[in-house]
Amino acid sequence: MLLIDSDFLAYKAAQACEIGIDFGEDVIIAQSQFSEVLKVFHNELNKVTKAMMEDNFILYFSSTKNFRKKIYPDYKGHRMKRKPLGYKRLVNYCRENHNFKLIEGLEADDTIGIEATRFADPSNIIVSPDKDMRQIPSTLWNLTDDVTEITKDDGDRWHLIQSLSGDPTDGYSGCPGIGVKRATELLNKNENKWEAVCKAYRDRGLSDDDALLNARLAKILRNEDYDHDRNQPILWTPN
Structure with a gap:
């Protein structure tokens, strides 16, 4: 089973499909086609499943609320607030059409970490480019290097x-x-x-x-x- 950090894949797909249209004067608008967002997302997802030779997966997403902000209000405060067009719709699509997991108040990293250690299975592989996931005892693929075994x-x-x-x-x-x-x-x-x-x-x-x-x-x-x-x-x- 692949435990996929899907914030990254969804953001990448939505961002790739957003274009700016300049109408001159003082008007510039952003535009996107959701069909293209879906196409890019599924292409990226297929790359992951083919690389790992595994068709079973869970898509993990972050909650809009984050418990870390309660102990440190500036946590991730410097990041751009707006997600690319189509991102939220893509998350809802995944919720309705895929094996989807989101825990309120947690980031996708945390939910993966909890489930990877709660239901420990040597056949599970965490898929995430985030170096934070090196904290979780697991098998990890960061989308670029070889699969890594991480001990406690x-x-x-x-x-x-x-x-x-x-x-x-x-x-x-x-x-x-x-x-x-x-x-x-x-x-x-x-x-x-x-x-x-x-x-x-x-x-x-x-x-x-x-x-x-x-x-x-x-x-x-x-x-x-x-x-x-x-x-x-x-x-x-x-x-």
Whole structure:
């Protein structure tokens, strides 16, 4: 079964079909044909299923609400608000015509992470170009490289690396002056990984609370990070 991060595929399809028409003076409008959006989307989907030689899949989409904004209102605040024409209609089409999954308040990454660890199956493959998915113990294909096997230790380590390096595309900065390479070096040198993260923040005039906030923003949910009875995430806490 392919667990497909479909935000990316849908956005790519809708964006590819949007064109601008300049009427001169002060009038420029955007236009799209939904039939073309569908065609591009299905072409992209077919590329994935053929590459993985698997016809069974679930399409995962993000909720318009995001629990991370409750703990950090600026999360993804810099991104353009408007989706390409046809995007929302495409999401509704997928909801009605495909095996579709969306959990209110969660990003597609989180829903995939929860289900991949709740219903662990070695035949499942996560399909996503998002480097965040390297946190999830699974088989992962990022649409370009070879399929990768990720262990729990691999995923835990990548989470702490992202807690230090941050993610500008998601709008959280991490620890100033620390990228992926430096974060990896710091974790390699220290047996107490979380203390190493906190010390890096303290060394730069920040606090353990700053480290924890970034770790919670970086964390992609697994099954143990979600309260299924209350339908809400459990914020990450270091052991």
